[in-house]
Amino acid sequence: MVKNNNHSVFPPQEEFERVVKRASSSDKKTNFFLPPNATELDKAKYHLCKSILRYKHQHKLNTKNIAQQLGLSVTKMEYILFSHINKLHLDELINYANGLHLPFEVKINGFYDHQKTSPEAH
Numbered sequence: 001m002v003k004n005n006n007h008s009v010f011p012p013q014e015e016f017e018r019v020v021k022r023a024s025s026s027d028k029k030t031n032f033f034l035p036p037n038a039t040e041l042d043k044a045k046y047h048l049c050k051s052i053l054r055y056k057h058q059h060k061l062n063t064k065n066i067a068q069q070l071g072l073s074v075t076k077m078e079y080i081l082f083s084h085i086n087k088l089h090l091d092e093l094i095n096y097a098n099g100l101h102l103p104f105e106v107k108i109n110g111f112y113d114h115q116k117t118s119p120e121a122h
Contacts, residue, residue, distance in 0.1 A: 032083040044106050045085040048093040051102050053081050070096050 034046045056066050067077035079087045080096065090106075097104050 032085060034083075041090060042085055045088055045090050045093055046083055048090075048097050048104060048106075049080050049083040049085065049088070051097060051104055052093075052100065053083075055100050055102055056081065070099055072096075 032046075034042065038046070052066075055061075056063075061069070063074055063077050063081060067074050070077070072080075078084075080093070094104075094106070
């Protein structure tokens with residue numbers, strides 16, 4: 001572990017990258033870790049997965065119960081609960097969150113051209 005002012009902070013970068021690589025490539029019941037260079041799309045999907053997981057815990061549901069509530073297979077539900085965002089689409093996660101009546105907001109913080117555009121067709 002790297003120490004900062006006598007406090008444990010984080011494992012060395014190499015160890016962190018090894019664990020992230022192993023977890024993100026796993027099909028087993030392993031939580032996906034969001035990498036530091038994640039895209040805005042991946043961040044949005046990850047946060048929706050975490051919101052659905054939070055709902056499951058708050059309502060004391062098991063995986064089968066919440067899967068039935070959303071009309072999903074247990075396998076698909078596990079992809080959500082373990083944040084396997086590489087196997088999920090943003091639109092489907094939005095629909096599942098809506099189905100659970102979860103409050104959420106999706107923001108895309110990207111760069112765009114500040115120039116005025118003309119409403120004319122050319």
